[in-house]
Amino acid sequence: MTMKFKRSMLTAYFICGTQDIKDATKTLPSVLTEALEAGITAFQFREKGTHALTGDDKLAMAKQLQQLCAQYQVPFIVDDDVALARQVKADGIHVGQKDERINQVIAEIGQQMFIGLSCNTIAQVQAANQLSELAYLGSGPVFPTQSKDDADPVIGTDGIAELVKYSQYPIVAIGGISENNVAELAHTGVAGSSVISVIAQSTDIRRTVKRLKKINY
Ligand code: TZP
Numbered sequence: 001m002t003m004k005f006k007r008s009m010l011t012a013y014f015i016c017g018t019q020d021i022k023d024a025t026k027t028l029p030s031v032l033t034e035a036l037e038a039g040i041t042a043f044q045f046r047e048k049g050t051h052a053l054t055g056d057d058k059l060a061m062a063k064q065l066q067q068l069c070a071q072y073q074v075p076f077i078v079d080d081d082v083a084l085a086r087q088v089k090a091d092g093i094h095v096g097q098k099d100e101r102i103n104q105v106i107a108e109i110g111q112q113m114f115i116g117l118s119c120n121t122i123a124q125v126q127a128a129n130q131l132s133e134l135a136y137l138g139s140g141p142v143f144p145t146q147s148k149d150d151a152d153p154v155i156g157t158d159g160i161a162e163l164v165k166y167s168q169y170p171i172v173a174i175g176g177i178s179e180n181n182v183a184e185l186a187h188t189g190v191a192g193s194s195v196i197s198v199i200a201q202s203t204d205i206r207r208t209v210k211r212l213k214k215i216n217y
């Protein structure tokens, strides 16, 4: 186990891949550096879509991002790609319901790193409760999102509060979270918020992260 999971890691959880950087003057490492400097509490490398890095390019990017995270003692989490996560000895792996089957991931990973699972319905949360090897659940989209083409239906703040009641694991909210609506999550019982665009496209990452961290979860 590289970095031990703590609930507080979910407070301001930044997710990003090269596809999410729209400003040509910025790069994923430059945006991550600013976000780490601003105080994010976890980072997930999520490389998706037609222009996604693959093979050695993806590996090199992962290593660079991981090194940045290590400098700030922030966990480096890989989305979906179990082989990559194992190769670089990531701190965590995050998988969705449509990715490699969770039991398979648990079998492959063992105690090597912590595991996060996307759960967007009560049935999925109840199934996750049957497993003892997870660290946290990611649930949403809590608000409409532009960052995921195949996102599930929006569940709203009431929906996420309901999932929290059923879950034996801490839940991090995802989907359409902004500086303006993040306060709506304060009374839902979530452990924090995970975001792509509000940081990736922020004109002031320091201010954005500060606002995300101001919420009393
Ligand atoms: N899963 C559910 S919504 C979403 C993912 C990966 C995208 C979140 O991105 P944003 O830009 O914070 O809405």
Ligand code: MG
Residues within 6 Å of the ligand: 079, 080, 094, 095, 096, 099
């Ligand atoms: Mg996935």
